[in-house]
Amino acid sequence: MKIADFKGIFSKAYLEVESVENPFKDFYLIKLKLPNGYTWSAGEHVNISFPDRKYMGRKWKTFSIASIDKEGYMLIATRTGEEASRYKSHLIDLRPGERVGVRGPFGSFKIADTSSPSVLVASGVGITPMRALIKAMAEDSNREINLVFAASDYYLFADEIEAMTVENSNIKLFKTSNRADTLEKVADLAAEYGNKAYYYMSGSNSMINSTEDVLNNKEISKKRIVKDPFIGY
Numbered sequence: 001m002k003i004a005d006f007k008g009i010f011s012k013a014y015l016e017v018e019s020v021e022n023p024f025k026d027f028y029l030i031k032l033k034l035p036n037g038y039t040w041s042a043g044e045h046v047n048i049s050f051p052d053r054k055y056m057g058r059k060w061k062t063f064s065i066a067s068i069d070k071e072g073y074m075l076i077a078t079r080t081g082e083e084a085s086r087y088k089s090h091l092i093d094l095r096p097g098e099r100v101g102v103r104g105p106f107g108s109f110k111i112a113d114t115s116s117p118s119v120l121v122a123s124g125v126g127i128t129p130m131r132a133l134i135k136a137m138a139e140d141s142n143r144e145i146n147l148v149f150a151a152s153d154y155y156l157f158a159d160e161i162e163a164m165t166v167e168n169s170n171i172k173l174f175k176t177s178n179r180a181d182t183l184e185k186v187a188d189l190a191a192e193y194g195n196k197a198y199y200y201m202s203g204s205n206s207m208i209n210s211t212e213d214v215l216n217n218k219e220i221s222k223k224r225i226v227k228d229p230f231i232g233y
């Protein structure tokens with residue numbers, strides 16, 4: 001198949017499950033094998049369905065892609081909450097070799113330019129597209145990358161991102177565990193970079209709204225703000 005066969009809202013591919021991992025409590029990582037020529041831009045998302053399973057309820061849900069295509073696999077991350085929904089029960093029960101339907105990739109959460117410093121603000125599982133953005137930015141540029149990562153119990157991908165900060169001094173990780181500290185760090189970074197930086201936000205709507213209020217107070221232009229609200233939480 002040609003790359004063009006996979007592009008656009010209506011294109012659907014069938015990807016094989018490589019593994020499902022459970023790194024902590026109700027966090028899950030699903031790794032999918034890529035067909036030849038399957039590409040996407042860092043930050044995009046896909047809709048995932050289970051063509052070989054029959055059940056009542058929602059047949060597909062949206063997930064950000066946590067990997068970049070150069071890694072050679074599609075990585076999806078999720079959290080089920082205390083009781084997994086019917087959809088997520090199937091997602092985390094997938095077996096290696098089983099296929100999933102993948103519609104997309106699509107979305108406007110993308111790297112805005114090739115050189116501006118960046119301030120990334122993620123909450124919880126909103127870290128997923130940020131992993132891809134950091135990998136793509138670090139690979140393609142020498143820009144400064146600041147990640148403010150808010151989580152209450154577990155920082156998904158933090159070990160990997162911490163290792164990247166050791167290798168590349170342009171990358172900085174600020175872990176926070178409450179809203180006040182998160183917003184204070186965002187305010188400090190906005191004061192430091194002003195409208196020289198792009199500000200990327202991913203997570204729940206409430207987190208995005210309060211972060212945006214801080215940026216507005218610091219007179220950051222709306223053109224410098226890139227958002228990925230995780231509708232559904």
Ligand SMILES: Cc1cc2nc3c(=O)[nH]c(=O)nc-3n(C[C@H](O)[C@H](O)[C@H](O)COP(=O)(O)OP(=O)(O)OC[C@H]3O[C@@H](n4cnc5c(N)ncnc54)[C@H](O)[C@@H]3O)c2cc1C
Pocket residue numbers: 045061062063064065077078079080081082083084085086087088125128129228229230231232233
């Ligand atoms: C652009 C976009 C990207 C997205 N990317 C991701 C992604 O990368 N990973 C991802 O997991 N989701 C992502 N989502 C949200 C995803 O599509 C689902 O809506 C969401 O995961 C909830 O699915 P569910 O089956 O648990 O939903 P529901 O059946 O609605 O869940 C039932 C309830 O369980 C509780 N619950 C479920 N999950 C959690 C949780 N993590 N923490 C606390 N309570 C919870 C909530 O009360 C929820 O309402 C994205 C959505 C959009 C629009």
